[in-house]
Amino acid sequence: MTTPARTDAREVVLDVAGWGDDVRGRAAAGARLVGVYGSDRGDGCRLTAVLAEQDRLGALSTIVPAGTDGVARYRSLSPEVPAAFWYERALHDLSGVVPEGHPRLDPLLLDRGGSTPAPRPGGPAVASGGTPMAGERPGPVDVVGHGMFTLPLGPVRSGVFESIELLLETPGEDIPHVNVRPHYKHRGVAKQFEGRAPRDAVLVAERVEGISSVAHALAFCHAVEDLAGIEVPRHARLVRVVLAELERMANHLDVTMRLADAAGLAVAVSRFGWHKERVLRLTSSVCGNRFGRATVGIGGLCRGLDLDTRSLAEELRALGSRIRSDIRALEASASFLDRLRGTGPLAHERAVQHGAVGPIGRASAVDNDVRRMRPYDGYRDLPPVPAPHAWSGDVLARSRVRWEELMTSVATLLDALDTLGRAPVPASEATDTRVPDGLGLGSAESAQGEVVHALELSGGIVRRCFARSASFHDLVLFHDVFTGDVFTDLPFIEASFGLGYAGVAM
């Protein structure tokens, strides 16, 4: 791989052994693994590793031929590049490629049993019901000893939550180990992108992880705009920032509400629930949809908007001061802070090793914020977003990162609205631009962290889209944060991660 000149540096294709050595070498030299995925090529599988070097994205690819038994094999990256651990399991589930020497090749996204064929993203379409889930199988048991037992939490959780199974291994109160099993709500998202025109695939991107619809739509559109060399008009860039920051606020308020709920602070739950509702209504007053959907389009915005920026800014100022006041009240609630301080710490070294993204990384002093690394859209026109100041790695640090970001979001929004001024924003979808074939890389910063879409286009339609949510990248760190924590810490730790499980299960 030649050193990429821009974030859009295209992939480099190597032989299998050379590819593995190159990825390992670059990771050892400090490159951050963003993801590994497979794209079916009939007689084998094209593997692509997406890496970030000096904050720039690049792709390394290889073709792994199928063996005489029809199975493609290669030497696993995970022993030397631990961040590949979940990616290679997902690769095995979806593409049927075997990473030899992987430390634990259990099903992660799709339990196909022994003989069911893999859906093979990038290959031919799979019929509905073509890849049935194997029967329900119990999860692994890792900790054995006197009085140890496994408590499965989920997939149907208590309360209104997304389906996921957490296997708590415990002697009764401590939680020495947790296993995460997200496969229950696997929706086959990767195949949903394929065969669609890019402008239809944006709608799929919005549904990868519904609570970060805007970030995924932006990452996807950036990938297409990168391939086609489309420049987004200034007002559309600013509206994109408005939608993205409102989405971030709603997510951070949701996390705060869940933390308050875990501590039984009823008034705080109500207050932050109200603030979140106000943000969703602000989003719907901007674009008609509470999640900012069907607004971001390739080349800008797919519909025109008539924004009353002055009244939006006015409401935002009032909302911001209410939120600030309620956060101050949380910071003055000793019984609440006691539950957060020292709980579920993520060691800085582990965060560096994994290349943790989003508030989880920032709270452990690993700052991989796309808005600062590779400013996009309106972030190029506005003052830089300041980095938060909490590094202790525990639930409290993750919460404080989000509380600081809530306030910087309000400031960024006010700047964006002020710059935008009062004028109708026309639709700016690039409907006529021909998008060349090839691989495009796009990214955006969701409330959960860096979202990356690696998009392969062929003949103007999507052949493969690797939609990497921040949630998928960070959830594996859940294994590493239970150090002396007990049952009642679990809701705090889970809330402080603030991840969307749809974006994990894909």
Add this chain to the structure above:
Amino acid sequence: MPLPWALRGLLNGTLTTRYPGRSDPYLDGFAATVEVVGGRDPDPPGVLPTQEALDAVCPTGALHRSESGDPVVTVDRGACIACGRCVLAYPEVFAWRRGADVAALTRGALVVPSADDTEEAVAAVRRALADRVRGLRRSVHIRHVDAGSDGSDEWEVQALLNPVYDVNRLGIFFTASPRHADILLVTGVGAPGMRAPLHRTREAMPDPVVVVAVGTDAVSGGLFRHGYGSSGGVGDLVDVDVWVPGSPASPFSILHGLLLALDRVPAERAPADGSDR
């Protein structure tokens, strides 16, 4: 700051909507789905888009042109993901439908404008459901199951508990145990991995049970209606009583669906059973 929360709950007065007692501007103004405004008797003739044109504009195939007799265009709100492309492409045929009250008692009633026999069928279903839920009118408990959502549906269901919607004031509660539950609220496309857990949850609930499919994903699978990871909605997995479209269904739409299930929809706001307004 001693006792930081003691008086904070009183700071901003009452935030709660007065729906269903009174109307609510956010409910009435919310563009939850689309309606057909010029699907019949085109003037000038030939303006009505062809089926190919409708399929090209709608990513979920929710628009249909019927050629029996005069050409008629219908929209299946159960498949509509509210992307608004039809409104942009054919403003003389399609328009945003204002109002979050879009739940229906039969799957067929989500196809609008509806045939007259659909309205009769809906009336019969409503009578049967009303008989079944007579014992549930005062207070009900809900069990929610995510059968493969994109995550936004859970936010909107959860929002029913915030002070703006506060469904507890209406005697509606959420419960962790299916044994205590009267209503099963299902979101998501019906992911294969959730079929068995969904079935077990339903089996654990004591009859009578009302099943509400929340969101276009749960009603029809929406954008993900085809594919190995979807059941094309949850209608084939459980017996659904109330269908709430929306991608995702807004909190008011869900609340309207719950009231519809309990036969408690206010009289002046009759359910959207297909009659265009």
